[in-house]
Amino acid sequence: MVLPLCELSYRKLMASKPKTKPAKKRIGRSRYSRDQLVEIFSRFKQQRKEPKGELDHVNAYTLLVAVVLSAQATDVGVNKATKALFAIVDTPEKMVTLGEEELIQHIRTIGLFRNKAKNVILLSKKLISEFDSQVPQNRDTLVTLPGVGRKTANVVVSMAFGQPTIAVDTHIFRLGNRVGLAPGKTTDDVEAILERVIPEEFLYHAHHWLILHGRYICKARKPDCEACIIADLCKSKEKTCDVPAPVIERGAG
Numbered sequence: 093m094v095l096p097l098c099e100l101s102y103r104k105l106m107a108s109k110p111k112t113k114p115a116k117k118r119i120g121r122s123r124y125s126r127d128q129l130v131e132i133f134s135r136f137k138q139q140r141k142e143p144k145g146e147l148d149h150v151n152a153y154t155l156l157v158a159v160v161l162s163a164q165a166t167d168v169g170v171n172k173a174t175k176a177l178f179a180i181v182d183t184p185e186k187m188v189t190l191g192e193e194e195l196i197q198h199i200r201t202i203g204l205f206r207n208k209a210k211n212v213i214l215l216s217k218k219l220i221s222e223f224d225s226q227v228p229q230n231r232d233t234l235v236t237l238p239g240v241g242r243k244t245a246n247v248v249v250s251m252a253f254g255q256p257t258i259a260v261d262t263h264i265f266r267l268g269n270r271v272g273l274a275p276g277k278t279t280d281d282v283e284a285i286l287e288r289v290i291p292e293e294f295l296y297h298a299h300h301w302l303i304l305h306g307r308y309i310c311k312a313r314k315p316d317c318e319a320c321i322i323a324d325l326c327k328s329k330e331k332t333c334d335v336p337a338p339v340i341e342r343g344a345g
């Protein structure tokens with residue numbers, strides 16, 4: 093078949109045209125300069141040199157279970173329920189032996205307990221069959237386990253394996269947007285901005301510093317700006333005070 097000249101030219105043009113790359117997802121920017129971020133995190137560090145998570149656990153496996161149970165529940169509530177549980181169950185094998193119905197009896201004070209019990213049993217079985225009963229150290233592998241999302245995986249790789257990640261929970265999401273540290277529409281956006289802008293020397297503990305700041309000072313309903321050690325630096329429209337509270341060492345919590 094003989095193609096008309098204009099059709100031939102069009103085909104040549106299309107063949108020579110560079111293929112357009114898929115558009116990169118644009119993520120927002122922190123409202124703070126690097127110097128300001130260094131100052132903010134230096135104060136958090138001065139206040140709590142070695143911050144710790146508040147979920148009780150005895151090893152990487154029980155940490156994973158505790159984090160799965162903590163979705164839409166308080167750490168205090170989870171700790172109450174897991175105290176007796178982790179005294180008798182600290183491996184995937186023991187959890188499978190305990191069984192779903194017994195597990196439900198231990199965790200029935202925690203929201204969504206039926207679904208969580210089901211996931212804990214399924215993830216324990218998968219750990220036994222596919223991972224030699226060990227908790228994977230890789231975030232992408234962890235999210236293949238039942239009931240384990242990106243936030244849970246981030247908490248586990250950070251707390252159990254010392255990898256610097258930011259697990260964006262409700263407190264960090266609020267801080268990111270309210271204070272302008274990492275304005276983002278989704279938790280993934282906030283996570284990406286924070287991991288990019290937090291100076292490296294602070295990245296490992298940043299997750300806990302931000303959670304504790306959000307939980308106890310920059311609270312959801314009403315931020316306690318008078319007690320805030322970064323009140324002078326904060327760019328939030330909601331802040332009610334410009335004078336920073338003195339930095340007092342508080343240990344881990």
Ligand code: SF4
Binds near residue numbers: 271311320330
């Ligand atoms: S000054 Fe107020 S709004 Fe800003 S971080 Fe502190 S508590 Fe939150």
